[in-house]
Amino acid sequence: MEIQSTKQRFGIIGNNEALTRAINVAMQVASTDLSVLISGESGTGKEVFPQIIHSLSSRKHGSYIAVNCGAIPEGTIDSELFGHEKGAFTGAHEARKGYFEVADGGTIFLDEVAELPLSTQVRLLRVLETGEFMKVGSSKMIKTNVRVIAATNVDLATAIGHGRFREDLFYRLNTVPILIPALRKRGDDIHLLFRKFASDFAERYRMPAISLTDDAVHALEVYEWPGNIRQLKNITEQISIIERERLISSETLLKYLPDYNRSKLPAVMGRKIDQDTFTSEREILYKILFDMKNDVNDLKKLVGDLMEKGTQSREFQEDNAQLIKKLYSSADTLVEDEPSEGVFMPKNDDGQIQDTEEIVEESLSLENKEIEMIRKALEKHLGKRKYAAEDLGISERTLYRKIKEYNIE
Secondary structure, eight states, rough: HHHHHHHHHHHOOOHHHHHHHHHHHHHHHHTTTOOOOOOOTSOOOTHHHHHHHTTTSSTTTTEEEEEEGGSTTTHHHHHHHHOOOOOTTTTTOOOBBOOOHHTTSSSEEEEEEEEEEHHHHHHHHHHHHSSSOBBBBBOHHHOOOOOOEEEEOOOHHHHHHHTTSSSSHHHHHHHHHEOOGGGSSSSTTHHHHHHHHHHHHHHHHHHHOOOEEEEHHHHHHHOOTTTTTHHHHHHHHHHHHHHOSSEOOOHHHHHHHHTTTGSSOOOOSSSOOOOTSSSHHHHHHHHHHHHHHHHHHHHOOOOOOOHHHTOOOHHHHHHEEEHHHHHHHHHHHOSSSOOOOOOOOBBTTTBBOOHHHHHHHHHHHHHHHHHHHHHHHHHHHTTTTTHHHHHHOHHHHHHHHHHHHHHHO
């Protein structure tokens, strides 16, 4: 019942289990002074949870300051957070208090904390550990008693790996983690939110509220919602104002959902494709062909074992020779642009199976094919490596490395 009253107080709509757990953690940690790190995609409503924590804490009568770290220029962020002395930099005509001094005894919410410069992260870590800081242009230490709550929509572990975020600061902020679920993972909550927004806009613009048909509700719930609650609210407002019909069908709704069909396709999330790390399509094809060659070799060995056990009839040998010829021919067709007739000769005059290993190695050699393709690309573009690399689907740096590796002139 206590969670329900908190939802009503802060206008939180939904019964999703992950959302309820996030609210419960915020309520439990409010009575402490522990640092909290709120994670979640952009537009999920992360800014509500610091308000819950502050309003239920012993600091509720103190200042609450929300700072968007990504909106403050790098050159002035230290001054904004910690203040500055007169003459500390050009334009500092008088001394100024920073947010950490103003919010003494209260709470500071650092939104988009991953956007802080590394130098500012060092200052923030000192405040968290000792409660002390210095103004820009001052050597005097100032004490402050501030509760810090941070939020981010990026993967801080990845940012740490790329050297953009301090690991020690991450562990200091992440004393209590709270994860806000994305809208697409909240199921029935999506339609609840839509109805709430539709009701609010109907009251604001003095018009009947819009509603959805069953197929429109389904379309609403299976959409990916990359912009989360913020996107849902904007689309609900657009439909409320633009559409004359108050009952919205799926056909009408889909006009307002960008990339609806593409959103249903599987996608790899949370990582970037690096040209130097991932192989090109051609290299993947060669890998498949190489695996095929291994399968063919296994088949040859199996046939040889059967023949050694006494199955020596000419008819048996001819049947298996034809099978191997077909397999080799399939592999050769995939690799060679114009496969030559008579390349594979699986039988000798006595009907015995010949060893075709040397021929397969020649046709499926990754190194030879790679050298040939690089030479063709360089000839095509008159030796210009940039355009040759683009044609090959690799980076110019990778092309340069392979030219040296294969000693290509």
